[in-house]
Amino acid sequence: MYSEKVMDHFKNPRNVGEIENASGVGTVGNAKCGDIMRIFLDIDESGIIQDVKFKTFGCGAAVATSSMATELVKGKTVQEALQVTNKAVMEALDGLPPVKVHCSLLAEEAIHAALWDYAEKNGIKIAGLEKPKNDISEEEEEEDY
Ligand code: FES
Numbered sequence: 382m383y384s385e386k387v388m389d390h391f392k393n394p395r396n397v398g399e400i401e402n403a404s405g406v407g408t409v410g411n412a413k414c415g416d417i418m419r420i421f422l423d424i425d426e427s428g429i430i431q432d433v434k435f436k437t438f439g440c441g442a443a444v445a446t447s448s449m450a451t452e453l454v455k456g457k458t459v460q461e462a463l464q465v466t467n468k469a470v471m472e473a474l475d476g477l478p479p480v481k482v483h484c485s486l487l488a489e490e491a492i493h494a495a496l497w498d499y500a501e502k503n504g505i506k507i508a509g510l511e512k513p514k515n516d517i518s519e520e521e522e523e524e525d526y
Pocket of ligand 1: 411414415416439440441442443481483484487
């Protein structure tokens with residue numbers, strides 16, 4: 382039921398770990414399933430994401446989506462990273478089963494939370510970035526599954 386790419390990123394997740402003195406750190410959870418994801422971004426002066434690491438306490442799909450999301454934002458500008466939606470992450474993984482779609486939302490939201498933290502630390506505004514939620518399960522209830 383999982384694609385080969387999902388299994389690969391689950392078994393060999395890329396960019397696991399932490400970044401000390403990160404430019405931005407975002408932590409997002411889902412109270413319903415209890416999964417938590419934390420993303421660390423190292424952003425240079427020209428706004429390029431030089432390094433990214435993650436720690437995920439969660440299901441296999443959450444690990445695979447965080448791994449893929451970190452790969453997709455590495456080397457990108459802040460604006461480009463904002464375009465890495467959960468759909469983009471899912472496509473890059475060749476899809477996820479419907480019950481696991483929320484896991485990819487966790488990855489999108491954790492990146493947004495880390496970007497938000499970076500913007501706050503630097504007193505800047507990132508166009509198009511809204512204040513992220515700490516718990517995405519609230520959002521899910523509003524959606525139809
Ligand atoms: Fe909740 Fe995967 S089951 S993040």
